[in-house]
Amino acid sequence: NGCDDSSVFPKNGEEAFQEWKPHFVYIQGGNTFWLYHCIEKGGWGPDLVKTCTGEDGAVYCGTSAGAIIMGQSMDTACWKVGGS
16 A cells, blocks of 8 residues: 655655666656646656666656657647647
8 A cells, every 4th residue: 555654765856866776767748838837847857767768768758748848849739839
């Protein structure tokens, strides 16, 4: 039924990536702008980039919003703007 011992969980993204050293990072889809907001507010952006780059970088896999946020632009998420 889960774990009530908070000491077994990392305190933040940096600690999670440093301790767990993932080989694969998966980011789910959803609302692109909300996902981006949460990553920025939580300070996960630099940790994600650091974890997924370099010679030993983890493979990044994102679906829908998870893929869009790692692209050069989030314009793809605006395709419904203007009612067309």
